[in-house]
Amino acid sequence: AQSVTQLGSHVSVSEGALVLLRCNYSSSVPPYLFWYVQYPNQGLQLLLKYTSAATLVKGINGFEAEFKKSETSFHLTKPSAHMSDAAEYFCAVTLRDDKIIFGKGTRLHILP
Amino acid sequence: SQTIHQWPATLVQPVGSPLSLECTVEGTSNPNLYWYRQAAGRGLQLLFYSVGIGQISSEVPQNLSASRPQDRQFILSSKKLLLSDSGFYLCAWSTEPIYGYTFGSGTRLTVV
Numbered sequence: 001a002q003s004v005t006q007l008g009s010h011v012s013v014s015e016g017a018l019v020l021l022r023c024n025y026s027s028s029v030p031p032y033l034f035w036y037v038q039y040p041n042q043g044l045q046l047l048l049k050y051t052s053a054a055t056l057v058k059g060i061n062g063f064e065a066e067f068k069k070s071e072t073s074f075h076l077t078k079p080s081a082h083m084s085d086a087a088e089y090f091c092a093v094t095l096r097d098d099k100i101i102f103g104k105g106t107r108l109h110i111l112p
Numbered sequence: 113s114q115t116i117h118q119w120p121a122t123l124v125q126p127v128g129s130p131l132s133l134e135c136t137v138e139g140t141s142n143p144n145l146y147w148y149r150q151a152a153g154r155g156l157q158l159l160f161y162s163v164g165i166g167q168i169s170s171e172v173p174q175n176l177s178a179s180r181p182q183d184r185q186f187i188l189s190s191k192k193l194l195l196s197d198s199g200f201y202l203c204a205w206s207t208e209p210i211y212g213y214t215f216g217s218g219t220r221l222t223v224v
Binding site: 032034036041042043044045046049051090094096099100102103104105 | 118146154155156158161200202204206208209210211212213214215216217218220
């Protein structure tokens with residue numbers, strides 16, 4: 001069965017610094033991978049998704065993620081953090097199944 | 113375009129009272145529908161999903177039930193709420209999971 005592991009339940013970065021949120025997946029076949037963002041008291045919003053077309057995926061709000069099969073990773077990055085990026089981020093995986101499996105989430109804190 | 117509506121946004125209910133949360137999707141046919149719960153520090157927990165009218169799969173045995181009386185309507189219910197039912201409830205839909213889920217704005221339920 002597929003799964004995702006997000007390293008670090010809380011990550012703090014300074015405004016203007018690089019954002020790196022880590023996600024590793026476990027899957028016996030090539031997966032479809034997603035990153036979602038959740039602002040307080042709101043639903044989840046899709047940031048980006050990997051569907052095997054390209055290993056570097058660009059999403060909304062300046063975020064991107066790179067699929068690395070050799071490392072079974074799909075880390076989320078943004079070159080320069082903004083205060084508005086403070087939120088919870090979820091990595092997720094599916095295998096053309098009828099469910100998406102979500103990680104436990106990483107809360108991103110932006111320090112002024 | 114497709115939209116998802118979820119209500120109410122917040123709800124405070126006494127222990128032992130019934131519950132009904134409603135979710136409707138517009139602009140698509142035969143969507144896959146999902147109910148998730150977020151409790152503090154526990155990530156996203158899939159409660160129920162449905163691939164068609166009257167077809168409900170339960171992921172976690174508990175005090176809740178779900179129904180899908182119409183193609184684009186998904187209802188989460190309880191006959192008697194427990195304190196442990198408090199949380200943030202999210203509805204989501206998809207055509208196929210490989211395209212990702214679209215989430216509603218959520219319902220904050222507090223059982224007192």
